[in-house]
Amino acid sequence: MEPRDLSAHTVYRAGRGIEEVARELGLDPEEMVKLASNENMFGPSPRAVEAIRDSAGRMHSYPKSSHADLVEALAEKWDVTSEQVWLSNGGDGALDCLARAMLEPGDEVLVPEPGFAYYAMSARYHHGEVSEYELSKSDDFAQTADVVLSAYAGERIVYLTSPHNPTGAEFTTEAVREIAEGTDEQTLVLVDEAYGEFSDSPSKRSLLADRDDVALLRTFSKAYGLAGVRLGYALVPEAWADAYARINTPFSASELACRAGLAALSDDEHVERSVETAAWAREYIYDNLAADTWESTGNFVLAEVEDASAVAEAAQEEGVIVRDCSSFGLPECIRITCGTEEDTEHAVSVLNDVIEVVES
Numbered sequence: 579m580e581p582r583d584l585s586a587h588t589v590y591r592a593g594r595g596i597e598e599v600a601r602e603l604g605l606d607p608e609e610m611v612k613l614a615s616n617e618n619m620f621g622p623s624p625r626a627v628e629a630i631r632d633s634a635g636r637m638h639s640y641p642k643s644s645h646a647d648l649v650e651a652l653a654e655k656w657d658v659t660s661e662q663v664w665l666s667n668g669g670d671g672a673l674d675c676l677a678r679a680m681l682e683p684g685d686e687v688l689v690p691e692p693g694f695a696y697y698a699m700s701a702r703y704h705h706g707e708v709s710e711y712e713l714s715k716s717d718d719f720a721q722t723a724d725v726v727l728s729a730y731a732g733e734r735i736v737y738l739t740s741p742h743n744p745t746g747a748e749f750t751t752e753a754v755r756e757i758a759e760g761t762d763e764q765t766l767v768l769v770d771e772a773y774g775e776f777s778d779s780p781s782k783r784s785l786l787a788d789r790d791d792v793a794l795l796r797t798f799s800k801a802y803g804l805a806g807v808r809l810g811y812a813l814v815p816e817a818w819a820d821a822y823a824r825i826n827t828p829f830s831a832s833e834l835a836c837r838a839g840l841a842a843l844s845d846d847e848h849v850e851r852s853v854e855t856a857a858w859a860r861e862y863i864y865d866n867l868a869a870d871t872w873e874s875t876g877n878f879v880l881a882e883v884e885d886a887s888a889v890a891e892a893a894q895e896e897g898v899i900v901r902d903c904s905s906f907g908l909p910e911c912i913r914i915t916c917g918t919e920e921d922t923e924h925a926v927s928v929l930n931d932v933i934e935v936v937e938s
């Protein structure tokens with residue numbers, strides 16, 4: 579026997595890990611700096627670490643009250659009902675939930691190119707088909723209503739990323755509203771705010787108040803430093819929020835994740851410090867990297883080099899891991915995650931040496 583036809587399905591290419599690269603190159607993992615996966619430079623909130631330790635002895639039970647407590651805390655934070663918070667196994671899990679709730683076999687979705695690979699993957703898992711709207715490098719990847727609406731052809735879900743990965747560009751709230759108004763009544767506009775904390779612009783949350791066709795995605799993986807526990811959620815309109823109960827996998831967010839998430843939510847200081855340091859690091863990279871950069875509102879900066887794979891590989895040999903954006907369709911771009919001051923300065927210095935050698 580065989581699985582179904584998976585030829586249209588792509589494999590997710592994650593940033594490479596320190597242990598993996600260190601082993602391959604015979605380097606000391608302690609000496610390496612990984613700025614390839616937009617993880618938090620300070621690690622998890624100490625409160626989350628403590629909560630995980632404290633709850634370890636309760637792992638024999640299903641996450642029932644912790645799940646309810648976290649949903650309630652998030653509902654309060656966003657001023658929505660508990661039903662509108664769709665807790666999930668990472669932000670990726672929220673994408674799956676929404677695809678499962680929306681897509682009939684053969685339904686089309688519209689995704690950004692370049693963009694986050696999992697939108698298309700998730701849609702295809704749920705028997706959807708994928709079209710793209712183009713963010714143009716010559717236009718500095720500008721995210722406007724026009725760019726999306728001119729590619730729109732009645733798709734069921736339109737994915738918007740704001741701040742956008744890997745470019746760092748944003749949509750204004752007005753642009754999102756225009757897109758929601760310019761698309762069919764039965765089209766969901768899904769705004770992925772995985773990097774929302776790092777931006778000075780407000781969340782698109784305000785659109786949920788008066789529309790039933792806009793949903794948001796948020797995650798604990800980036801600003802909260804909990805990528806390893808896998809915790810995210812969607813905020814959906816009240817009108818169809820009850821669909822979650824029909825499509826959710828039982829206990830999709832683990833006890834550890836819910837406990838860690840609750841603790842991290844109460845640690846404003848950790849998030850503020852992460853956001854401020856990312857803002858500093860972006861400026862440092864714009865000012866000091868020997869390459870053109872795009873202004874970013876996330877915890878990363880996209881930079882233009884001649885040959886991203888050569889630069890990323892050479893930097894890796896010097897112990898600095900950045901993201902080669904070839905898999906995003908940008909073979910001349912690297913994406914550098916904002917690190918601590920020390921790591922960012924070190925990475926820029928190594929990259930500048932490497933760029934000089936590779937491009938000479």
Ligand SMILES: *Cc1c(COP(=O)(O)O)cnc(C)c1O
Nearest residue numbers: 668669670694743772797799810
């Ligand atoms: C990181 C990321 C997510 C969510 O990641 P999870 O770890 O699954 O929460 C979603 N969208 C974009 C654009 C991302 O970069």
